[in-house]
Amino acid sequence: xxxxxxxxxxxxxxxxxxxxxEAQQPAKVFRIGILxxxxxxxxxxxxxxxxxxxxxxxxxxxxTIEWRFWDNKPDLLNQYATxxxxxxxxxxxxxxxxxxxxxxxxxxxxxxxxTAATDPVESGLVASEERPGGNITGLTSASxxxxxxxxxxxxxxxxxxxxSRLGVLMDPSYITLTGRNESFKAVQAVAxxxxxxxxxxxxxxxxxxxxxxxxxxxxxxxxxxxLGHPLISNNRRQVADAALKNxxxxxxxxxxxxxxxxxxxxxxxxxxxxxRAVDYIDKILKGAKPADMPIGQPxxxxxxxxxxxxxxxxxxxxxxxxxxxxxxxx
Numbered sequence: 001x002x003x004x005x006x007x008x009x010x011x012x013x014x015x016x017x018x019x020x021x022e023a024q025q026p027a028k029v030f031r032i033g034i035l036x037x038x039x040x041x042x043x044x045x046x047x048x049x050x051x052x053x054x055x056x057x058x059x060x061x062x063x064t065i066e067w068r069f070w071d072n073k074p075d076l077l078n079q080y081a082t083x084x085x086x087x088x089x090x091x092x093x094x095x096x097x098x099x100x101x102x103x104x105x106x107x108x109x110x111x112x113x114x115t116a117a118t119d120p121v122e123s124g125l126v127a128s129e130e131r132p133g134g135n136i137t138g139l140t141s142a143s144x145x146x147x148x149x150x151x152x153x154x155x156x157x158x159x160x161x162x163x164s165r166l167g168v169l170m171d172p173s174y175i176t177l178t179g180r181n182e183s184f185k186a187v188q189a190v191a192x193x194x195x196x197x198x199x200x201x202x203x204x205x206x207x208x209x210x211x212x213x214x215x216x217x218x219x220x221x222x223x224x225x226x227l228g229h230p231l232i233s234n235n236r237r238q239v240a241d242a243a244l245k246n247x248x249x250x251x252x253x254x255x256x257x258x259x260x261x262x263x264x265x266x267x268x269x270x271x272x273x274x275x276r277a278v279d280y281i282d283k284i285l286k287g288a289k290p291a292d293m294p295i296g297q298p299x300x301x302x303x304x305x306x307x308x309x310x311x312x313x314x315x316x317x318x319x320x321x322x323x324x325x326x327x328x329x330x
Contacts (some may be wrong), residue, residue, distance in 0.1 A: 024300075030057065032067045035077065035086035035099040037230035044095070044115075044258070051278035052079040070099075072230050074177050077102045080296065085110060085184065091281050096230060096296050097178050100125055104136060111290045113282045114138035115277040119229065120295060123180055129295040138289040141228065141268050142298050146288050147226075149190045152266055155303075156187045156223050156251050158321055159264070167221035167248075168210060169239070171229040172202050201297045206235045213246040222251045236260045240309075247313040258304040258329060263313070268298035302326040 011154055030055045036045065044296070045067075049059075057063040065088055068080035081102040084092055092110055097117045104112065104125065117140055120126045128131035130139075142148055157163050175181050191198045199221050201212040216224055224243065226232050232239060238263035243250045252258060252265040258313070276296055284290060303321075306329040310317050322328060 005125070017168060018046060026229075027062050028066060029062055030091075031064045031066060031087065031089045032281060033087065033089035034093040035066060035084070035092065035103060036067065036069050037072055037096065037099065038069060038234050039293070044270055047126070047211045047271045047274045048278055051275050052281075055278070055282045057082075057282075061150060065149040072174075072234065074098075075237050078229075081106050091279065091284055093281060096181060096228070097123055098230070099124075100136060101178060108135055109111055109228070111137060111284045112136045112138075113277055113290075114140075114283065115273050115281045116141035116228070116268070118142075119182055122182065123178070126295060131292065132295060133291050135290050137284075137293040137295060139273050140275065141270075146186045146190055148267065152225060152251055153187075153190050153196065153224045154193055154248075155205075155264075155266060157196075159315070159317060160223055163196065165199060165219070165220050165221045166191055167212075167216035167219075167224040169201045169203060169224055169226035171204065171227075171231040173204055174229040174231065180324045182279065187227075190265050203231060206231070209235065209242040210245070211241050213242050213248050216248060217246055220325055221248075223251065225251050226253065228253055236262070241242065244309060244312060249313065250313055255302055255304050255327075256308050259263070261309065262306060263315070264303070264317075265311045267299040267301060269302050272300045273298060304329065 007225060009129050017179055052063065053300060061063060064086060066084060068084065070077040070080055072235050077098065085107045092103045094111045094112065095115045098115045100112060100117050112135055114120065114136065117125060121129060121141055168184060170184060188198050199216060199219050200226065201216055203209060203212050223296040236257045238258040240257060244261065250263050252262045255265050255266040256270060280293060283293065303325045304327045305317055305322060306319065307323045308329060
């Protein structure tokens with residue numbers, strides 16, 4: 001009897017010891033590395049934080065975020081990508097093609113999640129959209145697709161029936177950095193099918209937007225669109241101000257531009273893409289393999305019209321377009 005009591009007592013003490021040991025062990029602290037082109041926090045960065053909190057992650061407790069802002073400087077981008085690998089982060093997140101390419105160069109093992117890369121298969125980032133096959137997964141913005149540019153240019157022709165010449169704002173240094181120019185080629189092909197002549201408007205710094213719109217006006221362009229290059233996105237307020245000053249109608253790629261004072265935007269909703277990208281990060285932290293996670297496509301496209309800007313530049317937006325708008329800023 002005494003032997004049984006002793007045995008039970010030992011078992012209970014062992015159980016208490018194990019539970020106490022487990023309680024003393026610190027919770028796993030995940031580390032996420034963020035490669036961002038913007039030198040300062042963006043609305044999408046706050047969405048990232050908010051979605052992580054919703055999924056149970058708390059900075060300072062079970063999560064550390066390593067922010068690296070490369071500010072459109074390729075040397076910094078490569079340096080920061082290497083730093084994140086050296087820190088042995090659990091996941092690297094990047095918003096565009098250049099950041100994903102830089103991360104891919106320095107690691108084949110750390111999972112990489114992209115939010116808005118263009119044509120990840122064509123650019124060699126993944127083997128296929130259904131089965132990426134490596135350490136990269138996430139979402140594409142489809143911003144370079146001919147179908148999206150077809151809709152954008154058709155929308156511009158509806159707003160400006162006399163449209164015959166189109167300016168395209170772009171950063172040639174970003175094209176050189178990524179080695180990809182599919183967006184401009186898609187614009188040229190669609191514009192040609194609609195009978196539009198295309199004028200390239202090159203910018204290499206934040207001070208070039210004013211002269212770019214002046215060149216568009218001088219050459220007879222009646223409207224402008226832009227490519228999804230970080231220099232343009234990071235300076236969207238300056239772009240919108242320069243367009244307004246030159247009374248140039250511009251159709252932007254997403255709602256961040258119209259919220260900053262742009263005329264019209266049509267494209268994938270960037271904050272929705274970010275929320276979904278965080279879900280990819282969460283699944284990876286819980287054990288999912290990027291190789292088996294299909295590339296996500298945009299599911300939410302928004303047309304936003306800034307009626308105040310239209311009035312300021314003397315442009316009448318047809319009622320048929322206003323009716324289709326998801327949001328009208330008045």
